[in-house]
Amino acid sequence: MRRWCECGYDRGVNASDFVDRMMGLHAQLDDRFFAHQQALLDRDFARAAAALADYRDRLWRHIQDEESQVLPRYAALGGEVGDAPVRLFLGEHRNLRTFVDDFDVRLARLVQQPDDRPLLELFDRQATFKNLLLHHDLRERNALYPFLAEHLPAAEQERVLAALSWSGG
Numbered sequence: 001m002r003r004w005c006e007c008g009y010d011r012g013v014n015a016s017d018f019v020d021r022m023m024g025l026h027a028q029l030d031d032r033f034f035a036h037q038q039a040l041l042d043r044d045f046a047r048a049a050a051a052l053a054d055y056r057d058r059l060w061r062h063i064q065d066e067e068s069q070v071l072p073r074y075a076a077l078g079g080e081v082g083d084a085p086v087r088l089f090l091g092e093h094r095n096l097r098t099f100v101d102d103f104d105v106r107l108a109r110l111v112q113q114p115d116d117r118p119l120l121e122l123f124d125r126q127a128t129f130k131n132l133l134l135h136h137d138l139r140e141r142n143a144l145y146p147f148l149a150e151h152l153p154a155a156e157q158e159r160v161l162a163a164l165s166w167s168g169g
């Protein structure tokens with residue numbers, strides 16, 4: 001995001017812009033997952049499946065963006081030496097995707113045969129997923145994004161934001 005002060009000097013993206021923009025994407029993902037769970041509560045499994053597909057598409061793209069644009073820069077700038085190495089983010093991304101794939105399968109079964117027990121099992125699995133997601137979110141909020149905001153030149157931060165395949169919506 002480019003911002004212009006009154007003198008017309010381009011300050012580019014500032015540190016908090018970068019963190020805010022990336023965390024804003026997490027907030028949008030959370031909203032979409034919430035919509036999915038609301039549909040589950042309504043036992044509207046077709047709507048739940050559509051909302052999950054929306055969520056999944058955006059989560060996949062966000063993960064892909066991080067793995068192609070964000071994490072390579074983080075590693076190149078020395079992010080590996082801290083207590084949040086790239087392999088940790090990649091492992092969490094893998095786990096998140098595995099969980100959502102499993103939700104797809106469970107939901108397809110629910111569409112065929114709506115029943116309380118599998119629905120409750122799905123909510124239980126989603127509680128575990130949300131716990132993993134919370135840890136991942138905190139690691140990115142507190143380690144990954146602020147590290148890049150501090151160490152990546154403003155023009156590079158702007159390049160990352162411009163290259164995102166999913167930048168909201």
Ligand SMILES: [Fe+2]
Pocket residue numbers: 026062066140
């Ligand atoms: Fe993220």
Ligand SMILES: [Fe+2]
Pocket residue numbers: 063066089093136140
């Ligand atoms: Fe991530």
